[in-house]
Amino acid sequence: MTHKLVTPLFLIFFFIFSTLYHAVLSDDQSNKTEEASPPPPSPFDFLKNLLGSQKGQNVKGVKELKEYLKRFGYLNHDQSSSNYLNTNNNNEGGGGDDDFDEQTESAIRKFQQNYNLTVTGSVDSKTVSKMMMPRCGVPDKMNGNNAGFHLDYKFYDGNPKWPPSKSTLTYGFLNGTPRQGVYAIRKSLQDSASVSHFTFKYTEDYANADLKFSFQKRYHKDNNPFDGPGGVYAHAWAPPIGAVHFDSEERWTLGKFPHSIDLYTISLHEIGHALGLQHSTVQAAVMYPYVGAGEVKNLQDDDIEGIRALYTL
Ligand SMILES: [Zn+2]
Numbered sequence: 001m002t003h004k005l006v007t008p009l010f011l012i013f014f015f016i017f018s019t020l021y022h023a024v025l026s027d028d029q030s031n032k033t034e035e036a037s038p039p040p041p042s043p044f045d046f047l048k049n050l051l052g053s054q055k056g057q058n059v060k061g062v063k064e065l066k067e068y069l070k071r072f073g074y075l076n077h078d079q080s081s082s083n084y085l086n087t088n089n090n091n092e093g094g095g096g097d098d099d100f101d102e103q104t105e106s107a108i109r110k111f112q113q114n115y116n117l118t119v120t121g122s123v124d125s126k127t128v129s130k131m132m133m134p135r136c137g138v139p140d141k142m143n144g145n146n147a148g149f150h151l152d153y154k155f156y157d158g159n160p161k162w163p164p165s166k167s168t169l170t171y172g173f174l175n176g177t178p179r180q181g182v183y184a185i186r187k188s189l190q191d192s193a194s195v196s197h198f199t200f201k202y203t204e205d206y207a208n209a210d211l212k213f214s215f216q217k218r219y220h221k222d223n224n225p226f227d228g229p230g231g232v233y234a235h236a237w238a239p240p241i242g243a244v245h246f247d248s249e250e251r252w253t254l255g256k257f258p259h260s261i262d263l264y265t266i267s268l269h270e271i272g273h274a275l276g277l278q279h280s281t282v283q284a285a286v287m288y289p290y291v292g293a294g295e296v297k298n299l300q301d302d303d304i305e306g307i308r309a310l311y312t313l
């Protein structure tokens with residue numbers, strides 16, 4: 001009797017186990033396929049073609065490389081305006097040709113120094129990998145050689161900030177702002193308020209809000225056009241302008257998803273600019289300008305110490 005009962009029970013267990021096992025396995029395989037799938041095309045893809053290039057060469061794509069280095073603060077960049085984004089119609093490239101000249105090499109060296117990479121002056125694989133990551137459109141500011149230090153928060157030249165009398169800032173959304181954008185921005189504002197003296201108050205009067213949030217596409221009348229999916233994901237202006245633009249063509253999400261950008265993380269970053277913080281080279285910091293695929297961050301010591309130092313809290 002016992003023997004006759006054991007066999008069907010065994011079969012039932014075997015069936016359940018194998019079904020579960022295959023369910024787990026196939027789930028695992030689909031995740032692997034997702035992770036292994038190539039990233040979607042990016043405006044920074046031209047950099048792949050430049051791997052190994054160095055001074056003295058003429059390689060197709062060096063023109064775009066010079067434009068990249070100029071745009072992000074490493075080559076002939078005009079940092080005279082306090083917000084560092086383009087304020088005039090001069091969107092000319094860095095050199096206009098594909099010659100990898102001395103200035104280009106020097107700009108690559110600056111970039112490598114700022115990101116704590118081996119300073120070679122050539123377009124090596126680590127430099128290409130860093131440069132190809134999606135990033136903020138605000139140019140970087142170099143502060144000597146602080147790369148790799150625990151704290152590296154920075155301010156804009158002249159330390160523009162909201163006046164002490166203005167600890168309540170109003171914020172508004174341009175009509176048509178996606179719902180998940182509103183949610184992520186509100187959460188970021190709450191978390192920024194919790195580490196500073198600021199309170200943020202919603203206003204329907206978008207045009208007169210201190211902080212103006214909008215999703216924009218390609219050319220949008222501020223001389224800093226967005227570039228479609230990948231590449232630059234957002235940009236913002238320092239006080240007292242306080243405008244924050246997100247590239248509406250990015251794959252925005254809330255949370256960690258492959259090949260997507262977390263709206264909360266980027267909102268925190270851009271609000272940092274709108275309060276007066278510049279880019280940090282501390283990789284864990286919210287104010288680090290590059291974002292890894294599916295990366296989600298919360299405010300770090302570097303960000304919090306930065307805002308407290310700027311407003312002497
Ligand atoms: Zn930024």
Ligand SMILES: [Zn+2]
Binds near residue numbers: 222224235
């Ligand atoms: Zn813009």
